[in-house]
Amino acid sequence: MKFTTKAVHKGQKPDVTTGAMIPPIYMTSTYIQEAPAQTKGYDYTRAGNPNFSNLETTLAALEQGKYATIFSSGLGAITGLVTTLKSGDTVLATNDLYGGTYRLFSRIFSNFGIQFFTVDTQDLAATEAMLKEKSAKMILIESPTNPLLKVSDISAVAELARKYGTLSIVDNTFASPYFQNPLLLGADVVMHSTTKYIGGHSDTVGGVIVTNSKELKEKIDLTRMAVGLNPSPFDVWLTSKGVKTLGLRMERHAKNSMALAEFLNTHPKVSKVFYPGLKKHPNYEVAKKQMSGFSGIVSVEFNLSLEESKKLISSCQLFSLAESLGGVESLVNHPASMTHASIPRAERLKIGLNDGLVRFSCGIEETEDLIADIMAAIDAV
Numbered sequence: 001m002k003f004t005t006k007a008v009h010k011g012q013k014p015d016v017t018t019g020a021m022i023p024p025i026y027m028t029s030t031y032i033q034e035a036p037a038q039t040k041g042y043d044y045t046r047a048g049n050p051n052f053s054n055l056e057t058t059l060a061a062l063e064q065g066k067y068a069t070i071f072s073s074g075l076g077a078i079t080g081l082v083t084t085l086k087s088g089d090t091v092l093a094t095n096d097l098y099g100g101t102y103r104l105f106s107r108i109f110s111n112f113g114i115q116f117f118t119v120d121t122q123d124l125a126a127t128e129a130m131l132k133e134k135s136a137k138m139i140l141i142e143s144p145t146n147p148l149l150k151v152s153d154i155s156a157v158a159e160l161a162r163k164y165g166t167l168s169i170v171d172n173t174f175a176s177p178y179f180q181n182p183l184l185l186g187a188d189v190v191m192h193s194t195t196k197y198i199g200g201h202s203d204t205v206g207g208v209i210v211t212n213s214k215e216l217k218e219k220i221d222l223t224r225m226a227v228g229l230n231p232s233p234f235d236v237w238l239t240s241k242g243v244k245t246l247g248l249r250m251e252r253h254a255k256n257s258m259a260l261a262e263f264l265n266t267h268p269k270v271s272k273v274f275y276p277g278l279k280k281h282p283n284y285e286v287a288k289k290q291m292s293g294f295s296g297i298v299s300v301e302f303n304l305s306l307e308e309s310k311k312l313i314s315s316c317q318l319f320s321l322a323e324s325l326g327g328v329e330s331l332v333n334h335p336a337s338m339t340h341a342s343i344p345r346a347e348r349l350k351i352g353l354n355d356g357l358v359r360f361s362c363g364i365e366e367t368e369d370l371i372a373d374i375m376a377a378i379d380a381v
């Protein structure tokens with residue numbers, strides 16, 4: 001079965017009792033038991049809910065994995081994974097990382113004895129050296145990364161991780177399961193912030209973990225339930241609705257991004273364009289090998305002062321100035337003061353995240369309108 005057929009049908013069965021085409025929202029905290037501990041499969045929504053089971057079936061199918069567990073957010077999903085570890089265990093991660101993920105490790109898990117190190121996972125020799133030195137229990141690869149769109153060779157990093165007994169996890173939020181399936185590339189685990197492309201309409205916050213390991217699935221089901229990382233049935237129902245059009249939306253996001261990247265690439269007011277679909281991108285060949293499309297985010301450095309760049313961002317009309325990405329509506333973001341402000345400036349500069357970087361999330365509007373919007377914003381400065 002092909003991707004969009006799965007997105008529409010897997011876990012999306014009509015309600016058996018009424019025939020309702022769309023399953024209802026099981027907005028319940030608890031379930032009647034016929035006798036003590038005799039349930040119809042659910043006892044309390046923190047542990048499970050029919051809407052959760054439906055979306056988990058859909059997302060496992062789209063990532064071509066066996067098991068999925070959904071969470072209250074993308075960071076909730078990472079928390080579900082990390083709380084399977086013990087104090088003293090080490091986690092390695094790509095050095096260009098979503099600011100919130102960095103903050104979760106550096107300010108929260110550090111209090112519980114989880115050691116955290118970052119490495120440039122584009123550099124296989126450096127990654128192997130760190131895996132060897134740190135005996136890490138997990139390696140978290142973001143690819144493409146937020147916000148610099150760096151691409152790591154997932155098969156190669158997963159193979160190295162296997163060699164050192166480290167669980168490989170890919171944050172696949174930027175690619176979406178439509179363009180990249182890390183489990184097929186050899187990764188042990190894939191995670192998403194479903195807040196982004198999977199939900200797709202900027203109306204819910206959620207996360208998911210997908211794996212082929214039954215043992216890991218059982219462990220993270222336990223941490224979700226025991227820690228209370230479950231989503232709301234309503235958010236999950238919205239995500240199940242949003243995911244049906246994921247393939248169609250991704251095609252448009254990628255078309256708009258490619259056009260924007262090409263337009264900005266030759267613009268005199270632009271000094272650098274970061275987009276893995278451009279042939280000049282340093283990881284273009286790796287991206288082409290492991291992704292079937294280059295997705296919808298373009299980051300840019302303008303030949304402008306910081307103040308001028310900020311003015312440009314605020315002058316956009318169709319690209320709304322907001323956190324997040326991956327929705328049908330285009331968004332623009334200033335990582336240094338918004339999504340990545342929680343990373344110390346010195347750390348940001350070390351990996352090339354400059355103060356002037358601007359990140360565009362291309363929505364599904366018409367390409368010409370989006371380019372005209374940016375042209376007008378550049379002219380306004």
Ligand SMILES: Cc1ncc(COP(=O)(O)O)c(C=O)c1O
Nearest residue numbers: 073074075098146173193195206
């Ligand atoms: C790549 C990536 N991973 C994880 C997250 C965290 O997801 P959430 O905001 O759903 O907790 C984000 C959020 O922006 C992200 O961009």
